[in-house]
Amino acid sequence: xxxxxxxPEPQPxxxxxxxxxxxxxxQIAELEDGWRRAAAExxxxxxxCSQDLLRTQQQERAAVAARWLPVVDNLERALEHASxxxxxxxxxxxxxxEQALSVLAELGFPRRxxxxxxxxxxxxxxxxxxxxDEFAPGTVAQVVRPGYGPDERVLRPAAVVVATRGx
Amino acid sequence: xxxxxxxPEPQPxxxxxxxxxxxxxxQIAELEDGWRRAAAExxxxxxxCSQDLLRTQQQERAAVAARWLPVVDNLERALEHASxxxxxxxxxxxxxxEQALSVLAELGFPRRxxxxxxxxxxxxxxxxxxxxDEFAPGTVAQVVRPGYGPDERVLRPAAVVVATRGx
Numbered sequence: 001x002x003x004x005x006x007x008p009e010p011q012p013x014x015x016x017x018x019x020x021x022x023x024x025x026x027q028i029a030e031l032e033d034g035w036r037r038a039a040a041e042x043x044x045x046x047x048x049c050s051q052d053l054l055r056t057q058q059q060e061r062a063a064v065a066a067r068w069l070p071v072v073d074n075l076e077r078a079l080e081h082a083s084x085x086x087x088x089x090x091x092x093x094x095x096x097x098e099q100a101l102s103v104l105a106e107l108g109f110p111r112r113x114x115x116x117x118x119x120x121x122x123x124x125x126x127x128x129x130x131x132x133d134e135f136a137p138g139t140v141a142q143v144v145r146p147g148y149g150p151d152e153r154v155l156r157p158a159a160v161v162v163a164t165r166g167x
Numbered sequence: 168x169x170x171x172x173x174x175p176e177p178q179p180x181x182x183x184x185x186x187x188x189x190x191x192x193x194q195i196a197e198l199e200d201g202w203r204r205a206a207a208e209x210x211x212x213x214x215x216c217s218q219d220l221l222r223t224q225q226q227e228r229a230a231v232a233a234r235w236l237p238v239v240d241n242l243e244r245a246l247e248h249a250s251x252x253x254x255x256x257x258x259x260x261x262x263x264x265e266q267a268l269s270v271l272a273e274l275g276f277p278r279r280x281x282x283x284x285x286x287x288x289x290x291x292x293x294x295x296x297x298x299x300d301e302f303a304p305g306t307v308a309q310v311v312r313p314g315y316g317p318d319e320r321v322l323r324p325a326a327v328v329v330a331t332r333g334x
Contacts, residue, residue, distance in 0.1 A: 031198035038205035049216035064231035086253030
């Protein structure tokens with residue numbers, strides 16, 4: 001760590017002291033030194049910060065990618081045993097799908113269940129509209145493609161069919 | 168942006184000037200001001216940096232997670248059509264697996280092919296050994312679980328069976 005000094009409280013210049021000019025010269029030298037150190041430290045902090053940003057990004061990328069490896073492993077295994085009973089394959093794929101949903105949820109992006117909710121353009125992407133007495137107007141009648149992530153941090157909005165008032 | 172000033176070159180204290188004490192007082196006030204500004208800016212840069220780090224991490228997490236959504240969508244679709252021909256399901260799962268490998272490769276972590284390579288503890292995790300004339304001693308005889316990522320940035324080492332010298 002670089003040594004740091006706090007900026008000092010202003011001190012009145014001593015005008016009456018005998019060793020005044022020496023004191024003043026020392027005070028000025030100290031101030032200049034402090035300023036220069038602070039400027040150098042500022043430079044260091046800036047450089048370190050941009051290095052840290054890059055490293056954080058790479059680490060997060062690797063950490064999130066690594067969370068998916070078990071899902072990819074299981075896909076590979078499912079294909080290795082593809083010659084077996086088709087029912088077993090479907091069961092395997094369902095387990096892999098559930099595993100993938102868990103990974104997304106653990107990353108903070110659970111699968112959304114938007115059916116029946118009030119349509120909200122921040123959370124939903126309307127792909128079509130339907131007039132059906134079964135659904136209240138202005139609600140999501142059908143989810144065509146699910147959304148992910150909580151309301152306040154949607155990763156992808158759900159693609160939905162919106163219910164409109166019946167003719 | 169906060170205003171910034173460069174730390175000044177040292178200036179000799181004028182000893183002979185008539186308005187000396189005024190000049191000196193001004194010089195000291197300027198230096199103190201400069202130091203204080205630099206110290207305040209340092210504080211700002213530090214705070215901004217830790218905010219930027221958190222934001223970068225969250226953005227990268229979301230960006231990487233979003234790359235997997237098409238894979239999850241396709242798993243969901245494969246299950247919706249699970250009642251169809253089993254051969255088609257297997258074909259679908261193979262396509263999803265290839266898609267998952269592409270996502271990993273695009274993130275910088277291609278699937279490794281370590282079979283036949285010289286065993287390297289930095290890249291491989293030996294799970295067992297085999298003595299077989301087919302393989303040169305000290306090479307990877309079989310990959311039990313594939314590794315991901317290039318040599319210089321392995322995301323996960325491959326779990327391998329190492330070939331040893333025959334008895």
